[in-house]
Structure formats: structure tokens, C-alpha cells
Amino acid sequence: MKQKMTEKRIAGFLVIVFILALIPVLLIGKYNYPCADDFGFSAYSHIAWEETQSIFQVVIGALKTVKERWFGWQGTFSSIFVMALQPAVFGEAGYTLVPWIMIGAMSFSTLFLLYVIIRRVLGVRTPVYVGISMIYLIFALECMVDKTQGFFWFNGAAHYIIPHSVAVILAGLVIWVIKDEGHRFSKMVLACLASLFVGGGNYVTALITAILFVVALIAVVYIKKSKYVKMIILPFSFYLMAFIINACAPGNAVRQGEVGYRPGVLKSILLSFYYCVExxxxxxxxxxxxxxILALLPFLWEVVKTVGKKFSYRFPLLVPAASFCLLSAMFTPSLYAMGIAGGGRIFNIIFLNYLLLIILNIYYLLGWIYRHCRLGENKESCIESKDIKLYLFVLLCTTIFIGGLYSKVNPDYFTSTSALKSLVTGEAADYGAETRERTLQLQYNNQESIRLKIFDTKPYLLYYSDIGIDADDWKNNSMERYYRIDEIWGVD
Structure with a gap:
């Protein structure tokens, strides 16, 4: 009982830390405001809601956007459908939900995948599962590469964070279908639907999903579990169907025509390894x-001890090598299409997968040590050990000290401190006042053209982009479509 209570207290503490970290991030969402592609991709949906107040007509507007973009700009139909339903379509106040949606998607998908693997497959105790999950989520929340595009700008996050989250859920569903026969049909239906969505999303997530499907098929054939093949083939077929529709869109050629330099396939692959190392x-x-890594060690060691000698851990070099190749592959689509490693929103999902791969590799390394060095074979939880308690306490103090120093020098280093800074200094409220004033001008405008003051306040988390001083600026054009105004000019 004492052992379980210790684990529960540590897990509970991590949950509290995650919730506390979320509070300022979610509070600042009150001042969030759509911008740039948010307007262009949701114009039809917004107009449909204004004219009919019908959800059905809004969906029709979203499908119209999908069709227009599929023929004219890009084939990622599932992402475009979500983009067209950005929350401000139903009123600008709805955009405050964006961080809730994105953090919620990231958190739920991660909790689900780790639950399937740690609890259902490996049979590890709940507090250990919660501890690993919370460490991942706290780090993902605070250290997201591009925090604005990850949590606050709907269009960018809808194209990357949401497909990534669905792909993570898909991985969990496929593993669960193979592991557990209960409700297999319903889980398979969900896996097929998730496959359709991922296949129609961004090419970074789509590529690694395809790789993982192929690896899974090779693995089940290698271990001579042919009965599992059909459980992988079926969702893979749905994925391939969606991806073919995605890749064959005429709009892709239109978009590629805007790109000046594109390396070939081989060079893109080689550059992918380079950028991954960098x-x-x-x-x-x-x-x-x-x-x-240090925070994960005692929890993953408990996973290894719980699993015991069920696994042989025969590939201590193959797993990190394969992980590196998989992570490198995430750089390839952007390099091939645009000649660059990717923007902030692309790095965001590479970062999230990098964290998952760190967990996998630490677990596998510890498993190999446990199996081949005969360490830790006693049944007592290492988390109950006084030495481990001291280790975790010192690690916590070190984290607070170093994190405090970094936050003092650069409050934007962590998501929560950046949000807290903007709230305390009042810059979030100032930005909110500017966006409200602009929104009222746009909503009550009855002229063919309008001049809008360019934002003075630009909070790190909330500000992504603004209109230009030229009415021909594409961002201005997107807003013109959304509000049905002939010309919008930006004024300094």
C-alpha cells in the first residue's frame, strides 16, 4: 500500500503541475483572434452561417472550400475541411477556444496512445502511466517549438497538430485492435476513419504513417502472426485511398508552380538526415x-521491471537507428516540395514525435540493460526507494532553479510564463482591445472599402500575422472575402 501511495502522490503532483501550467495558457485565449489564412479558408463557411444560421449550410460551405482548394491550391482535403470550420466562423468570440482545442487534441491523443501501450499491452500500474504521460505533456506544452502556430493560430495548428493527434490515436487503435479482441469491430471502424483523415492531411504526418504501416506489416510477418495482417491492411487501405486523392489533386501542381527551387528526391532524403542531425x-x-530524460528514467525503469523478461530486447542498435530514420523522414516532404526544412508548425509535430521516440528509446535501452545485465530484478518499486525520492526532489529543485533563471531572462522561453507575462503586463488585454475595435469596424462597415489600423501590440503567443498596407496583400484579400468588403487597407 505504501508503495502504491508513493506512486500515486508523485503522479498526482505531476497532474497538478500540468493543470497549473495550463491555466495562464488557456486564460490568454480570451484575447485570441483569427488572422491570415483563418479568413481565407473559412470565408464560405462564415458567410453561410451569417446568412442561414444553419450548421448544415456551414458544412456545405466547408465542402465548397475543400473542392475549390483541391482543384486550385492543395490536395490536403481533410485538413482543409477542418480549417474551413475554424471557431470564429460562428462569431469571433469562438476563437478563444483554439488553445483548448489544440492542447486538448495533443493531450487526449498522447494519453490514449500511452494508455494502450503502457496499461493495456504492458500491464503497468496506472500511476506509472500517469507519471510518464504528464512528463511528456508538461514538456510538450512548455517547450513547443512554435507556440503560436502550435496552440493559438487555428489554421496552422489544424493542418499539423490535429492530423498528428489523429495519427497518434490511429496508432493506438491499431495496437489495441491487435492486442484486445473486445469491441474489435468498433475499434477497426474508428481506425479506418482515422486513416482516411490522416491520408488526407499534411504530408509530413501522412509519410510517417505510411512508414509505420509498412513497418507494422513487416513486423507481424517476421514474428509469424499472419492473423494480424488483415487488421493492419484494412486501415492501411483506407489510408492509401485518401492519400492518393490527396496527392493527385490538380491544386498541388498549381502550388508547386509558385516554388522557385526544389531539390530532387535523393537530395531531399540526404538533406533530411542532415537537418535531423542539426x-x-x-x-x-x-x-x-x-x-x-532524467525525469522519465525511474518511471520507465518501473515499466521495464513490470514487463520483466517477456521481451528479449534483441535490437539495441536497430531501434535508435530506425528512430533516427523515422524522424529524418519527417523533414523530407517540406524539403522536396519547397526546398526548406519546414516552418514552425512543421517543426512542432516533428518535436512531438521526437519526444515519443525519446521515450521509446530510453525504455528499450533500459530493457536491454535489465535483460542482459540482470539489474533491478527485485519486485519493490524503485520509486519507493529513498534514493529515488531524493533523486526526484533534487531534479525538481534543479528544474525550478534553472527554469526560473531562463524565464527571468526570456519569459517567452516557456509557454506558461509567456502567457503569464502577457496577462500581467496587460499586453494581452491591449491586443484584445485592438482586435475588438477592428472586429466591430468590419462587422458594421457599409462602405465598399475600409482602412484598418495595423496592430500596435503584438504578444508573443497571440500575434502571428497582420494585414498589409497594400489592399492587394493576400492577407487583406482573405479578410475581404470573409467580411465581403471590396478593399481593405492597412494603416500604420
């Missing part, structure tokens, strides 16, 4: 990642 060594391995 990101890991120069960007994604600072003190925060060391804290992340």
Missing part, C-alpha cells in the same frame, strides 16, 4: 531535454 544536436538537446 536539430537534435544544435536545437533539441539543451538542458530541458536532459531534465525530460
Amino acid at each position: 536539430c537534435i544536436t544544435e536545437t533539441w538537446f539543451d538542458w530541458t531535454y536532459m531534465i525530460f
